[in-house]
Amino acid sequence: MKAVVLDTDDHYRVAELDEPTPGPGQVAVRVAYAGIQWGDTMVRAGHFAVPRPFVPGFEASGHIVAVGAGVDARRIGEAVTALTTSGACAEVVLAPAVLASGIGGMSLRTAAGLGWGAPTAYDLINTVAQVRLGESVLIHAAAGSVGTFAAQFARLAGAGRIVGVAGTADRADYAAGFGYDRILLREEFPAGLGDERPDVILDPVGGSTRTAGIERLAVHGRLVAYGNLAPYEPVLADVNDLLMQGKSLLTYNSNLLGETHPERLADSARRALGLVADGKVRVDITAEYAFEDLAIAVRRLAEGTTRGKSVLRVA
Template sequence: MKAVVLDAEDHYQVAEIDEPAPGPGEVAIQVAYAGIQWGDVMVRDGHFPFPRPFVPGFEASGHITAVGEGVPAHRVGSPVAALTTAGACAEVVVAPAVLSLDVGDLPLRTAAGLGWAAPTAYDLINTAAQVRPGESVLIHAAAGSVGTLAAQFARHAGAGRVVGVVGSAARADYAARFGYDQVVLREEFPAKLDDERFDVILDPVGGSTRRTGLEQLAPHGRLAVYGNLGPYEPVLADTNDLLMQGRSLITYNSNLLSRTHPERLADSARRALGLAADGTVRVDITAEHDLADLATAVQRLAEGATYGKSILRIA
């Protein structure tokens, strides 16, 4: 089968490799589309220690072609969206059955665009931060795949005010399409918001952004951390100071959750898929690439040149 392979020199190339077979609790999927996400940048840049050569791709949509031991045979032929540990940038990928979710009539292109971003955004709003009706929410990286979905999930949860932070005026214009009440530039943050305090802040950035976030929390506010797009420097929090105002610092790691409690992640992904299927939220696929163009797609994501979601067309 054809697949994209990342070699020891960090070059992507399309190659012929053996087709994988599903093991116990797994399914094989004929891939229609693969989602492109920040994890692909992290792998390319060596932040995730995957051995090379490596077939990238952590999210896929397509049809199940075979099942492993313990997986019902009737799932063969089902259209699914899958969260994978690797290998989605190929004609066939093996994925955990529990994280290969039936999508019904949802187009496979749309299903691939949801990927890991959908359960991550859903959990940040509904499980980690537990946004309540009327609360205010601040979302960093507001024009990205998680940010655009999180804004919509916050509205669905009844948030009273949703504010986004982005890196450019063009990204601000784009993010404004997803229900934000206000979008501010990173260079204007936090001055543009005066002394406004928020009940919930979503932070994938780190560094000074994280320190500022702790100061911007309202009493009983929650800062939900789910990545480090910026510096990896440690951010220290005084628990006594947090206690006095009832503030909380919360972390969320979807990759860890997929390994410790995959059924929880699957439940959130299923709920997100349902909200996409009924039109409550939308995923915006802004770029579709051929298999041979993965290097370009990942580089554009790393440079912040993409909005919303990019996908790779396989079939």
């Protein structure tokens, strides 16, 4: 099969590899599209210790072509969106059967746009922060895949006000189409909030942005940290201060959840998929790349010029 390989010289190349065989609890998916996400930039930059050469790609859509022991053989031929630990940028990828969700009549291209972003956003709003009716929500990285999903999920959860934070005016204009009540530029946070104190903040940035977010939370507010786009500088919080103000600092790691409790992640993925299928949530794929152009796609995501979701066309 053909696969994109990240080699020891940090360059991507297209190679011929043997097709993988599913083990117990796994399915093999013939890939139509691979989703491109932040984890791809982390691997490319060397922040994730993976063996080289490495076949990148953590999310795919396609059809199941083989199943391992313990998996219902009737799933062969099923159209799915799958979450993987690697290998999606190839003609065939292995995925845990529990994390390969049937998509029914949804197009494979649209299904590829869900990826890890949809269940992550669903959990941030509904499972971790538990947004309540009328609460205000502030979402950093508002124009990204998680941000655009999170704004829509927050509205469905009954949020009374949703504020986004974007890096550029162009990205702010794009994010405005997903139901935000207001968009701030990154340099305007937190001063641009005025007297506003959000009940919930979703923060994939870290560093001084996280420190400022904790300070600006409303009483009984919750800040959910789910990434570190900023340099990995430590963020210190005084638990006694949080206690006295009723504030909470929470974390969410979807990759870890997929390892420890994949059935929980799968449930959120199916719920998010259902909302997309019902037309209540919109997937916006803004860029589609050819198989050999993965390097361009990852570079653009790392540079912050990507909006919404990008996919790699494999089939």
